[in-house]
Amino acid sequence: MRIFETLESRVRGYIRAFPVIFESSKGAILKDEMGKEYIDFFAGAGTLNYGHNNDHVIKAMIEHLQNDGVLHGLDMATTAKKKFLQKFSETILEPRNLDYKIQFTGPTGTNAVESALKLARTIKGKSNIVAFTNGFHGMSMGALAVTGNEFYRDEAHISRSNVSFMPYDGYLGPDFNTLDYFRKALEDGSSGLDQPAAVILETIQAEGGINIASPEWLKELSEICWEHDILLIVDDIQVGNGRSGDFFSFEEAGIKPDIITLSKAIGGGLPLAMVLMRPDLDQWKPGEHTGTFRGNNLAFVASTQCLDYWDNNDLSEAVKHKSKIMKEELDKIAEKYPQLNPEVRGRGMIYGIEFPELNLGSQISKKCFENGLIIELAGADDQVVKLLPPLITDEATIKEGISIIDKAIEEILAEREEKASGEFTL
Numbered sequence: 001m002r003i004f005e006t007l008e009s010r011v012r013g014y015i016r017a018f019p020v021i022f023e024s025s026k027g028a029i030l031k032d033e034m035g036k037e038y039i040d041f042f043a044g045a046g047t048l049n050y051g052h053n054n055d056h057v058i059k060a061m062i063e064h065l066q067n068d069g070v071l072h073g074l075d076m077a078t079t080a081k082k083k084f085l086q087k088f089s090e091t092i093l094e095p096r097n098l099d100y101k102i103q104f105t106g107p108t109g110t111n112a113v114e115s116a117l118k119l120a121r122t123i124k125g126k127s128n129i130v131a132f133t134n135g136f137h138g139m140s141m142g143a144l145a146v147t148g149n150e151f152y153r154d155e156a157h158i159s160r161s162n163v164s165f166m167p168y169d170g171y172l173g174p175d176f177n178t179l180d181y182f183r184k185a186l187e188d189g190s191s192g193l194d195q196p197a198a199v200i201l202e203t204i205q206a207e208g209g210i211n212i213a214s215p216e217w218l219k220e221l222s223e224i225c226w227e228h229d230i231l232l233i234v235d236d237i238q239v240g241n242g243r244s245g246d247f248f249s250f251e252e253a254g255i256k257p258d259i260i261t262l263s264k265a266i267g268g269g270l271p272l273a274m275v276l277m278r279p280d281l282d283q284w285k286p287g288e289h290t291g292t293f294r295g296n297n298l299a300f301v302a303s304t305q306c307l308d309y310w311d312n313n314d315l316s317e318a319v320k321h322k323s324k325i326m327k328e329e330l331d332k333i334a335e336k337y338p339q340l341n342p343e344v345r346g347r348g349m350i351y352g353i354e355f356p357e358l359n360l361g362s363q364i365s366k367k368c369f370e371n372g373l374i375i376e377l378a379g380a381d382d383q384v385v386k387l388l389p390p391l392i393t394d395e396a397t398i399k400e401g402i403s404i405i406d407k408a409i410e411e412i413l414a415e416r417e418e419k420a421s422g423e424f425t426l
């Protein structure tokens with residue numbers, strides 16, 4: 001590992017939690033240089049929904065490369081882009097009766113968020129944006145401004161104004177409808193809330209700790225936006241692309257956002273990001289928002305292949321089925337260790353198990369890694385152990401991964417007991 005310590009900036013993060021050199025990967029499995037295998041419950045932070053090195057995707061990419069297919073094309077028309085647009089329209093938009101124009105931004109999620117915010121502000125001629133507590137939208141300045149977490153926000157000492165934070169669903173406990181406050185603030189000219197151009201939110205806050213907005217809450221938020229002429233932006237970068245069980249995470253709530261941001265898994269593991277906007281909101285001037293790497297052609301090839309998974313309902317049904325298995329297995333863990341007060345939350349194939357005890361989550365993640373499972377943390381204090389396996393992970397591997405979590409907790413508690421009895425004997 002010395003080369004990384006010598007040359008790579010201190011900013012490196014996940015390499016510290018998982019300090020081995022990964023050499024190869026397939027499906028839901030990563031292998032390190034020593035040949036040890038790890039079940040991947042992290043999936044590139046939600047990028048590898050279709051698994052590592054999916055054969056179907058790799059084959060098409062190799063063909064594209066061998067045939068000298070265009071690799072870099074700025075936003076020119078290319079065959080790969082044409083095929084992607086056709087497939088996305090036929091497979092995703094038309095069956096859902098959705099009518100959106102598509103903008104390809106620079107290839108990361110934060111690029112799409114920046115673009116969505118800029119567009120909303122330009123259209124409405126207003127600067128304020130409403131974001132939600134515990135939301136996470138990326139690392140560039142505009143995206144950071146709508147991100148709640150102080151660890152990320154405080155790292156740049158410049159002002160990130162023009163954003164008002166509202167309490168997300170459940171933020172004040174189960175008995176409060178947090179939208180009552182938002183509505184009141186909008187209707188009261190003395191609330192101090194500047195009329196926003198847009199609201200931006202994740203329907204399931206992933207980095208924020210697996211907080212799930214109810215369909216009713218989302219519907220009401222959508223109505224409030226409509227009544228007050230506010231654009232509704234759903235950031236589906238992490239929990240879109242099938243993670244919730246539907247292609248878009250908001251489908252269950254029956255809402256139609258004005259603007260949607262997509263990235264991560266849409267590129268099938270390659271960098272791709274886009275903004276979907278209601279056609280009448282496509283008010284960009286040609287070339288007004290650019291980016292050298294907007295619309296990565298190899299990612300178009302990969303993505304077009306991945307969209308084959310949406311030709312029928314099989315993947316969606318499989319995700320919903322595996323969701324139940326994940327919940328059952330995690331509930332068993334919660335029941336087994338009541339002394340730790342764990343809380344299981346999740347939808348589709350994103351789950352979290354929250355442990356109020358400080359640092360327990362990171363101890364569990366560390367032990368899991370030793371035992372062959374890659375699993376990350378979420379929430380303001382890393383208090384949530386977050387399960388995000390590739391959607392194509394088979395049931396046996398899901399159960400095996402969850403059993404490693406169980407074993408990790410068992411080992412941690414046994415070590416504590418041993419330590420306590422040792423202290424007692426002394």
Ligand SMILES: Cc1ncc(COP(=O)(O)O)c(C=O)c1O
Binds near residue numbers: 109136137202239
């Ligand atoms: C909901 C959401 N929005 C935006 C981003 C930023 O994406 P990227 O890291 O590709 O810039 C992320 C990344 O985790 C995310 O989860």
